[in-house]
Amino acid sequence: MDRSTKILLGVIAASLWANALVPSLRPAPAHAQGSDPYLQRIDEKLERILQGMAIIGNGTCVNRKICGT
Numbered sequence: 001m002d003r004s005t006k007i008l009l010g011v012i013a014a015s016l017w018a019n020a021l022v023p024s025l026r027p028a029p030a031h032a033q034g035s036d037p038y039l040q041r042i043d044e045k046l047e048r049i050l051q052g053m054a055i056i057g058n059g060t061c062v063n064r065k066i067c068g069t
Contacts, residue, residue, distance in 0.1 A: 001009075061067035 055061050056067060
């Protein structure tokens with residue numbers, strides 16, 4: 001092998017090692033410890049919307065303004 005091939009293979013090998021080591025050196029991302037009350041309220045409101053849509057969809061809606069019955 002000539003010198004340029006050895007250099008190219010050395011660069012490739014070093015790059016592969018660096019690619020393998022970076023995830024172990026980088027700190028893991030932080031995750032939330034608890035849930036936010038604001039997000040819980042949003043989830044509750046979305047759940048109510050979903051329930052209302054199910055009522056409209058299955059034909060059991062009794063609101064004349066929404067369902068037109």
